[in-house]
Amino acid sequence: WNIQNSGDSLFYLLRGFTHESNRKLYLPHIQVIIMGRDFAEEGVQKEMDFFVRDHESRLNTQIIIAEDKAIDVLNVEPEFDKIPAMNIARLLKEQEANSQTNINQFNDFLSDLMSKTKSPTAPLVEIKSKGNKKTLQVKGTAVFKEDKFVGELNKYETRGLLWIVEEVKSGIIDVECPEGDSKVSLEILGSKTKLDAEIIDEQVVMKVDVQEKAAIGSQYCTESLGTKEKMQILEHNNALAIQEEVLAAVEKAQGLNAGIFGFGEMIHKHYPKEWRNMEHRWDEIFPNLIVEVSVEAKIERSGRTNYAPVPRNEE
Secondary structure (H helix, E strand, O other), rough: OOOOOOOOOOOHHHHHHHHHOOOOOOHHHHOOEEEEHHHHHHOHHHHEEEEEEOOOOOOOOOEEOOOOHHHHHOOOOOOOOOOOOHHHHHHHHHHHHOOOOOOOOHHHHHHHHHOOOOEEEEEEEEEEOOOOOOEEEEEEEEEEEOOOEEEEEEEHHHHHHHOOOOOOOOOOEEOOOOOOOOEEEEEEEEEEEEEEEEOOEEEEEHHHEEEEEEEEEOOOOOOOOOOOHHHHHHHHHHHHHHHHHHHHHHHHHHHHHOOOHHHHHHHHOOOOHHHHHHHHHHHHHHHOOEEEEEEEEEEEOOOOOOOOOOOOOOO
16 A cells, blocks of 8 residues: 655654554665655755654665656556565565666665765666556666765666675676677676775876676587687686776766765775875866776686587587
8 A cells, every 4th residue: 555645844744644544654664765866866865864863764774766756666566576665675685686786775875975975876766668567677876976866877887886896796797709709698606806096196096906706607609618718718708898897887987976986985094194185176086086997707617518509510
C-alpha cells in the first residue's frame, strides 16, 4: 500500500501519515530512501538532518536516485516480491555480480556529503516500459557536487570508479580474442587497488595501480586459448579494458568537477603541509589532476576446457 503526504518538513509529513493509516510508521523497517532527480538537483542536505537525528532511523539504509519521480519507482509492481521496497533492496544487492553500480548506504552518502573534498554518489534507477509492463532498471551512478545532483556515470564508468575505490567484487569483461576475430568473456574473480600521490613541480599526480584476477567464462572464437602466448594476449587485452574503464571514470568526474574518488584525502595523508595550500583551491586543482593508471591482469582459470566446442583442425 503506497500512500502520499506533503508538508513543510519531513518529520511533520511522516507523522501526518497517521491521519490516513491506523498504524504508525516504524522507521527501522525502512529498506531504501528514494529521491527524485528534480529534488536531488535542488539539493538534498536539508532533509538529511532528520534521518541522522531520529533515533529510530537506521544509517545503513540504502539510498537511490530515481530518474523521474520517487513515487513512480514505488508504484512499479515487482515480479517476485509483494513489497516494492524489498524488491528494490534486493535488486541493489544483486548488483555485486556485475560491479557496475556504486551501492551507497545512507551513512556512506552522509560521510561524503560532509567531506570537504569527496563528492557523494548513489545508484541511479529508471523505469523501463514494454507494452503495459513496467520494470525497474539500475541505470548507473548519480554524481553529486556538494549536495546537488550534477551528472551521472554510465555502467562502465561506474566500474571504473569501483576499480579505483577497490570495490569491484565480480563482473564480466568482454575482450578481443588473440586473433582479433571475435570476443572472449572474462569473469572477474577479485581485485586489489593501490593509490599513491606525488607532487612533481607543483603538479599533483595520482597513481592508480590495479591488480585483477580473472577466469575465461566463454569464447566466441574457435581457436585454442590453452597456450602461454595466447593467455598473455588475453591478459594484455583485459588490462587495457580495465584501464579504459578507470580513465573513462576519471574523465567524467573531472568534467563534472566532482571528487568522487577520495583523491583529496590521499593527498592530505601523504602531503599534509602542501595540502594546507591546496585545500581552498581543490576545485581548481581536481579537474587538472594527472592520473596514471597501471593494471596487472592475470587469468587463473579457463574452466573445464581449453578448446571451443568445434571440430579441431589436424596439423
